[in-house]
Amino acid sequence: MVIAEIKAQLQIDNGEAQRAAALAGAGIVYLPAELVADDISAGRLVRLLPDWQTLSMPISLVHPSRRLVSRRVTALMEAIADGLQRAAA
Numbered sequence: 001m002v003i004a005e006i007k008a009q010l011q012i013d014n015g016e017a018q019r020a021a022a023l024a025g026a027g028i029v030y031l032p033a034e035l036v037a038d039d040i041s042a043g044r045l046v047r048l049l050p051d052w053q054t055l056s057m058p059i060s061l062v063h064p065s066r067r068l069v070s071r072r073v074t075a076l077m078e079a080i081a082d083g084l085q086r087a088a089a
Contacts, residue, residue: 030054034087059084 010026012018018029019036023044029036033054039045061080063073 008027010021012021015031015035018031019039021027022029022031022036023039028048036045040047059080061077063069063077069077
């Protein structure tokens with residue numbers, strides 16, 4: 001395992017801002033593939049380390065007791081779950 005310490009000159013915690021900085025030539029970013037897919041296809045960005053497996057982040061929805069969940073919240077939970085399942089397929 002190789003570990004490299006990097007001293008960044010620019011730190012951004014917003015994906016769209018990171019994407020804009022990368023497009024402007026500011027350096028390397030680590031972003032969800034969906035956010036940069038068009039840029040990679042168009043050749044504006046280049047994927048580094050294509051064989052490297054990226055980590056997935058768990059998504060949690062916190063709400064009150066199941067007995068008290070409104071139909072709107074239930075519909076939202078189902079829509080989110082459906083969208084995530086379709087995106088993963």
